[in-house]
Amino acid sequence: MSSRRHLLKQGAALSLAGPLSALAQGRAHTTLVLGDQAGGLRALFEASRALEGAPFQYRWANFQGAAPLFEAQRSAAVDTAVAGDLPVLAAAVGRTPLKIVATRVGKPEALGIVVQPDSPLRRVADLRGQSVVVSSARGSISQYQLYGALEEAGVKREEVNLRFVLPTDAAAAFASRQIDAWAIFDPYYAIALQQGGRILRDGGGINTALAFITASESALADAAKRAAVADFLQRLGRAGEWAKANAEAYAKVYAELTRLPLETSRTITARAAVTGRPVSEADIIALQAVADRSARDGILPLRVDVRAITDTRVWKPAA
Known part of the structure; x- marks a missing residue:
């Protein structure tokens, strides 16, 4: 009887290892297209080297503003996008199939x-x-x-x-x-x-200074891509911690990539939204306040339900 239980346990372990192994292999052959604005996110990752050794392939897609970036996400040309609070809401109003999966904190x-x-x-x-x-x-x-x-x-x-x-x-x-x-x-x-x-x-006293990472619904529906997005977000958190601890090195890489004067780059990187973290309840409430005010002021044609466009399961807070 004990030998039979051993065989059953061994079989269960093998059946579990199969899907996990397949997922790991799928992630290794998965390519994420990472949407960026004015090279800011790419500079953060290249300076911190936080994407080194990533178990997925990736390439950057750079845009000068949120509007063309979300147009690309709407057409499935990018898997992730980074933008401030209101552009994310505007994209949702424009029926971009996205979910908010991470928060970034900057300065107004x-x-x-x-x-x-x-x-x-x-x-x-x-x-x-x-x-x-x-x-x-x-x-x-x-x-x-x-x-x-x-x-x-x-x-x-x-x-x-x-x-x-x-x-x-x-x-x-x-x-x-x-x-x-x-x-x-x-x-x-x-x-x-x-x-x-x-x-x-x-923007002090007006803007939330919050930015967000969104992932396309199609990427999140693909098991390998969803796992790659989750891994990318963990690396985003580490990149932000590195940038806070290495401000000068971050500014220098940013200057090299953007070809801006170092002094200007120092100013930009010092107030950039580098800190990345899982979406909190407070973030959802803050963004909902922006959504409500924007609908009231006619910036947006309708009210967005922030909770409905947020997926807090992709990047969970540490226990």
Whole structure:
């Protein structure tokens, strides 16, 4: 009888090892397409070397803003994407099949409204009757920040003429003084300031400073890809810890990859959303507040249920 139990246990172990082994082999042959904005996430991973030895293949897909990045995720051209709070909500409204799988924490000073150094605009209230360029598209963190600043200053949104322009085009126009007021985020924000731009209002007290990693529903439905995404998120956490402990090394790699001056890179990386962690209940509540306010203000055409677009099982908090 004991020998029979031994054989049953051995058979059970073999049946369990089979699927696990198949999953490991599948993950080794899996390629994740990692969506990025302005090279920021790639710089973090290359500086920290956190992807070395990953049990999956990967390649980077870089975009200048969240709008084209989520367009790529909508068409299944990327498996993961990184963006601020409102762009994720806007993508969900646009029926991008995604789930929020991780949170990144930055600083609200990483975006703001910038004007020309000799601009007569001295405060947000001066924007009344003026044109403001917003990057990158409707539903961006810059639009949310601008609307918050206008409300704070008692300026009605309809009293300001908004134009939505992608960051690289807007950067060229700002540098050539074709536009005066620009609502924008890093790295373009830091570059504009480095070139002499003046801050009218930053995101402090308005924006959550939260960013998120999303994974496509198709990637999460594939067992090997889901496992690879989970592994990638663990490495994201380690990369963030490395960046906090090695700020100068991180800034130097960022400068090399983006070809920005080291001093500008130091500013950007010091306030970048590098800390990565599992999505918490507090994150869901904070993002829901953004969703509700954005629906109220007409930034989004409808209210998004944040919990419904979040998958907290992919990256679970440590026990």
